[in-house]
Amino acid sequence: MDRVGTPEILARTADELSDWRRLAQPLTARFRAEDDVAGAAFVAAIAQAAAAAGHAVPEIRLGRGLVDVALFSVDETGDRCVTAKDLELALVITGIAQSFELSSLPGEAARVELALDTADLAVTGPFWAALLTGDAGHLTGDTVFDPSDRVPAVWFQRRDAQPEPRQRxxxxxxxxxxxxxxxIAAAVAAGGTLIDDAQAPAFTVLADPEGNKVCVCTAVGRA
Incomplete structure (x- = not known):
């Protein structure tokens, strides 16, 4: 499988794939349709294009006047990645969006992952895979992926065992x-605290007014 690294993806999204952003594993885009019927027709056209390309149907969310599309491939281990084939289909979808006169909203694309600190992935991971997806085998490396994308991905951050209570x-x-x-600025203005920006823009750690932490992540600065 011809995985594409993040630097190449960023170069492509800065050029002919400007509708798209790398968010965690997938390549993601958001398009605005004039009405829900146009949005549904756009979704159908994407499905037809994917089938013609021999690509799995992308993850698509049709909302009120909005269509979110996420492209990724799954390797032999179950891990998710972006490949050259995904980039080719992204370019086709951009062309379809233009033919439907849809506007792209790349700055509105967003994706949430859940992260859990663990000292023993082999013990903790299968529990969450079974609970969230119904199958303990849906743990791939350090991440639980639901094949049907009903729930967000859960990845496990390795940490030494520590006494409770602490946010995990x-x-x-x-x-x-x-x-x-x-x-980030809006969250700080709303009462949050900047905890750590040493790795920005790859990730910035914030805390809410009660001390609960969250990471704001981008693809910049990643391999």
Whole structure:
């Protein structure tokens, strides 16, 4: 499987794939339709294009006047990644959107992952895979993926065992790089605290007024 690295993806999204953003594993885009019927027709056209390309149907969410599309491939281990085939289909979908006269909203694309600190992934991971997906085998590497995408992905951050109480769960909010700073500023203005930006823009750690932490993540600065 011809995986594509994040630097190449960022170069492509800065050029001919400007509708798209890398958010966690998938390549993601948001389009605005004039009405729900146009949005539904766009979704049908995407499905037909994917079938013609021999690609699995993308993850698509049709909302009120909005269509969110996420593209990824699954390797032999069950891990999710972006491949050259995904980039090709993204370019086709962009062309379809233009033919439908849909506007793209790349800055509105967002994705949430759940992150859990664990000292023993082999013990903890299968429990959450079974609970969230119904199958303990849906743990791939350090992440639980639901094949039907009913629930967010859960990835496990390895930590030494520590006494309770402490926060072990946190959200990873993936955003388009161009909007991350404004979102962080808005959260701080709303009472949050900047905890750590040493790894920004890859991730910035914030805390809410009660001390609960969250990471704002982008694809910039990642391999």
């Amino acid at each position: 769960w946190h959200l990873d909010l993936w955003l388009a790089p161009e909007v991350a700073d404004a979102r």
